[in-house]
Amino acid sequence: MTNATPVRVMIVDDHAIVREGLQTLLSEEESVELVGEAANGALGVSLAAKAQPDVVLMDLVMPEMDGIQATRRVKEVSPRTQVLVLTSFADDQKVREAISAGAVGYLLKDVLKPDLLRAIHHAAQGKSTLHPDVQQMLMKQATAQREPKPHDSLTEREMSVLKLIAQGRSNKEIAATLFLTEGTVKGYISTIFDKLEVEDRTQAALYAVKNGLGDG
Numbered sequence: 085m086t087n088a089t090p091v092r093v094m095i096v097d098d099h100a101i102v103r104e105g106l107q108t109l110l111s112e113e114e115s116v117e118l119v120g121e122a123a124n125g126a127l128g129v130s131l132a133a134k135a136q137p138d139v140v141l142m143d144l145v146m147p148e149m150d151g152i153q154a155t156r157r158v159k160e161v162s163p164r165t166q167v168l169v170l171t172s173f174a175d176d177q178k179v180r181e182a183i184s185a186g187a188v189g190y191l192l193k194d195v196l197k198p199d200l201l202r203a204i205h206h207a208a209q210g211k212s213t214l215h216p217d218v219q220q221m222l223m224k225q226a227t228a229q230r231e232p233k234p235h236d237s238l239t240e241r242e243m244s245v246l247k248l249i250a251q252g253r254s255n256k257e258i259a260a261t262l263f264l265t266e267g268t269v270k271g272y273i274s275t276i277f278d279k280l281e282v283e284d285r286t287q288a289a290l291y292a293v294k295n296g297l298g299d300g
Contacts, residue, residue: 090117092119094135094137125146129154138166141204142154142158145173152178152181166210168189168203168204168207170193171192174190176221188207189207189214192217235295238279246288250288250289
């Protein structure tokens, strides 16, 4: 069953053969209406301002104005328009820049017709679609950003002791501050050294400062 109102789509790509191919593909679908095409980002922005399409299929590498800039400008001149990137490039910088500029999805040009049509309809509803390669790349980045650090294994009490070490407190001062015995403090410090893989108070203090743990 097709939607009563077709999704109004615009194509922005500097390769005529790509535009022609997409035009042929989309013209076969009753649920999609092609409302314009442009050969570069600047023309795409101008056309989007007039046509106010539901979805723009946006290439990234184009003359005069690239797809990143064009995406940002399209969102300014036609806020309700959703931009779906359709490109040959999947490097992490372009993905981050496109999403930051306002793109709702990111597909590569090897996408299959059913997947492209599904992404277009999802985009019209404000739903995101990412090519599997792009999803995998973003997952790897997220995992790398969450790479555990030695201090992640410290208990709350050990973290308190480390912060006081970084402030230059002696064992006696730490014991008084945390209402512990000096012997207990020594035990905590020994454990902290092991977990952080440092050999003395100076190294522990430097580690704390370097990782923003010296305050509070």
